Amino acid sequence: GAVVSQHPSWVICKSGTSVKIECRSLDFQATTMFWYRQFPKQSLMLMATSNEGSKATYEQGVEKDKFLINHASLTLSTLTVTSAHPEDSSFYICSARDRRRSGNTIYFGEGSWLTVV
Amino acid sequence: GNSVTQMEGPVTLSEEAFLTINCTYTATGYPSLFWYVQYPGEGLQLLLKATKADDKGSNKGFEATYRKETTSFHLEKGSVQVSDSAVYFCALSDGGATNKLIFGTGTLLAVQP
Numbered sequence: 178g179a180v181v182s183q184h185p186s187w188v189i190c191k192s193g194t195s196v197k198i199e200c201r202s203l204d205f206q207a208t209t210m211f212w213y214r215q216f217p218k219q220s221l222m223l224m225a226t227s228n229e230g231s232k233a234t235y236e237q238g239v240e241k242d243k244f245l246i247n248h249a250s251l252t253l254s255t256l257t258v259t260s261a262h263p264e265d266s267s268f269y270i271c272s273a274r275d276r277r278r279s280g281n282t283i284y285f286g287e288g289s290w291l292t293v294v
Numbered sequence: 295g296n297s298v299t300q301m302e303g304p305v306t307l308s309e310e311a312f313l314t315i316n317c318t319y320t321a322t323g324y325p326s327l328f329w330y331v332q333y334p335g336e337g338l339q340l341l342l343k344a345t346k347a348d349d350k351g352s353n354k355g356f357e358a359t360y361r362k363e364t365t366s367f368h369l370e371k372g373s374v375q376v377s378d379s380a381v382y383f384c385a386l387s388d389g390g391a392t393n394k395l396i397f398g399t400g401t402l403l404a405v406q407p
Contacts (some may be wrong), residue, residue, distance in 0.1 A: 181337065211394070220298075220399040221383070270338070272395075283395065285330075285338035 180204060181273045183286035190261055190293055197257045198289045200271030208249035211283070212235035212244075215268040227254045251276075259292040296321040300384045300398035307374055307405050311377045315369040317358075317384035325386040326394070327360050327367040328350075332381045341369075341382070381391045 180203040191195045203231055208229050211249075213221040225235045225246050233246035243265075245257040258265050270288040300317040307313060319325065329341040329351070342351030347362035356371045367384060384398040 183337075213397075218399070221397040223394055223396070226394065271337075283340075287335070287337040 180223075181207075181231045181286040183271055185289060186287060187290035188292070190291070192262055192293055193260055195257055195259045196261055196291060198256055198269055198271075198291070200254045200256070200273065200286055202252045202273045202275075202284070205273075205277060207254075208251060208276050209274045210248060210254040211272045211274075212246060212254070212256050213270045213272070215270065215288075221270060224256075228233045256276050258291065261291070263293045266291055266293045279290065296325065296386060296388055298384050298386055298396055298398040300382075300401055302399070303381075303402040305401060305403045307403070309376055309405055309407050310373045311405075313369070313371040313374045313378075313403065315382055315384075315403070317367045317369065317398060319365050319367065319384075319386050321365075321386055321388060323388060327358070327386050328385040328387070329356070329358055329367070329369050330383040330385060330397075332383065332400075334380070338383065374403070376405045376407055379403055379405045381393050 182201045211294040212224045215221045223236050225233045225238045227233045227246045227248040229248045229251050236240050247255040268288050272283045272285045275282050275286045297320045324377050326345045328336040328343045331341045332338045342352040342353040344360035350359045358367050358369045381400045381402050383400045385395045
């Protein structure tokens with residue numbers, strides 16, 4: 178079946194540095210990918226919708242310059258957390274929509290744990 | 295705006311017990327409703343869905359009925375197994391151009407042998 182892979186699964190970085198998380202659709206092309214973050218005991222919060230070949234659409238309250246999203250190909254979207262701070266520590270999950278299927282057929286990655294120290 | 299509210303966990307049950315996880319929603323129009331499951335160390339997987347009122351989604355022994363009159367989509371299973379231990383998320387999609395999903399907070403289910 179369709180698989181979405183995220184890398185890395187977990188990462189620890191120092192305050193002030195940038196970290197990149199990759200989201201790949203392994204056996205299908207995804208024109209649209211979504212990035213979520215999840216705080217402990219809270220829901221998944223949609224951060225942005227990433228469309229291949231165009232700029233991402235960010236949800237209200239999400240800083241575009243801090244969370245850089247690039248969707249350069251039909252199988253890869255990246256989220257870069259720039260100048261990370263401890264409050265950016267969270268669980269980040271991506272999902273991808275299979276363009277071959279109608280309706281809301283969305284597949285999720287395994288998620289990436291980011292800890293900023 | 296659209297939102298989803300689901301019961302807080304954790305829910306702890308013995309094997310073969312009956313499961314109900316409540317989910318209610320607020321939405322304009324006619325959203326599609328979903329239950330996703332996240333097993334330990336894995337990504338979210340679609341468990342079941344319903345796209346219109348009175349539809350019943352079912353999969354792996356789980357069921358949920360889209361109740362427009364009560365704006366609910368409660369998840370049920372008659373007899374849970376240890377392997378059902380996971381986090382369950384209720385979600386809705388307003389079916390707009392981007393089909394964004396809005397999630398509830400998730401409910402951890404722990405099934406004991």
